[in-house]
Amino acid sequence: METARKIEAMAAEKVSIATSLKNAFVKFGSFTAIENLSLDVEAGSFYTILGPSGCGKSTLLRLVSDLVPIASGDVSIFGKSTEQARLAREFAFVFQDAALLPWRTAIQNVELPLEMGRKRGVDIPVSDKSPMELLELVGLKGRENALPHELSGGMRQRVAIARALVCQPKLLLMDEPFGALDEMTRDHLNLQLLKIWEETGVTILFVTHSIPEAVFLGQKVLMLQAHPGRLKEVVDINLPYPREIKLRDTQEFTKYAAYLRELLETC
Numbered sequence: 001m002e003t004a005r006k007i008e009a010m011a012a013e014k015v016s017i018a019t020s021l022k023n024a025f026v027k028f029g030s031f032t033a034i035e036n037l038s039l040d041v042e043a044g045s046f047y048t049i050l051g052p053s054g055c056g057k058s059t060l061l062r063l064v065s066d067l068v069p070i071a072s073g074d075v076s077i078f079g080k081s082t083e084q085a086r087l088a089r090e091f092a093f094v095f096q097d098a099a100l101l102p103w104r105t106a107i108q109n110v111e112l113p114l115e116m117g118r119k120r121g122v123d124i125p126v127s128d129k130s131p132m133e134l135l136e137l138v139g140l141k142g143r144e145n146a147l148p149h150e151l152s153g154g155m156r157q158r159v160a161i162a163r164a165l166v167c168q169p170k171l172l173l174m175d176e177p178f179g180a181l182d183e184m185t186r187d188h189l190n191l192q193l194l195k196i197w198e199e200t201g202v203t204i205l206f207v208t209h210s211i212p213e214a215v216f217l218g219q220k221v222l223m224l225q226a227h228p229g230r231l232k233e234v235v236d237i238n239l240p241y242p243r244e245i246k247l248r249d250t251q252e253f254t255k256y257a258a259y260l261r262e263l264l265e266t267c
């Protein structure tokens with residue numbers, strides 16, 4: 001009985017951890033890109049990732065998403081190996097470039113992962129929201145039949161987010177998704193992303209170069225340092241949600257941003 005309870009508790013703990021890294025190393029030949037990284041990301045949380053160029057931010061997301069192998073240590077996604085999690089569509093990736101198929105309309109791009117799953121005869125999870133509802137969620141109602149070249153950069157990125165959500169991922173990996181956008185569009189998408197996070201309960205790992213963006217979005221900011229890439233500090237952002245743009249004008253926000261700027265200088 002005691003043992004059964006222990007196993008149950010361990011299983012529950014595993015499920016409540018979206019991503020677990022234990023003494024993880026990533027190497028490219030003799031070059032160490034990530035050194036001895038240990039981290040538990042709680043399910044449903046929003047982590048932003050900051051650090052100097054080349055410190056391994058993208059490599060970390062690529063490790064979690066089974067795109068690069070671990071050299072030593074452990075990495076798991078909801079208690080599964082990264083390969084099992086990839087096959088079960090537990091996570092989805094959003095890159096800086098929306099990478100839409102130019103000959104398909106917005107809605108056809110969102111439907112693509114479902115079509116591909118069907119073609120391969122794979123049983124994939126499907127969002128309880130339809131592709132149309134997902135486009136609505138990202139504020140693109142009425143533009144579903146537009147081709148990518150008829151949409152702005154921000155709109156294309158919103159289609160990419162809707163596409164990432166179509167298989168109901170539990171974990172969303174975002175690598176500078178708004179890095180190429182103007183400030184107003186970025187602000188708008190930051191707000192929309194927070195709304196999506198609150199509505200869906202998805203766990204988010206979000207790489208950015210922008211300190212204000214990292215503070216505005218994240219519950220925690222993961223600061224990495226370079227040469228070799230390793231964890232410098234996890235900074236808790238104790239600012240309430242829902243967050244509004246005017247939060248950036250507050251003293252608390254400015255304090256966090258200043259602290260992170262100083263920390264970044266030491267990385």
Ligand SMILES: Nc1ncnc2c1ncn2[C@@H]1O[C@H](COP(=O)(O)OP(=O)(O)OP(=O)(O)O)[C@@H](O)[C@H]1O
Pocket residue numbers: 028031033051052053054055056057058059060229
């Ligand atoms: N496929 C690869 N082969 C060899 N080295 C690689 C490979 N991918 C990344 N690296 C190296 O690993 C290190 C970390 O790269 P990564 O792209 O993760 O950094 P980053 O923090 O995302 O950088 P940036 O902020 O400039 O985007 C860099 O030194 C990079 O040159």
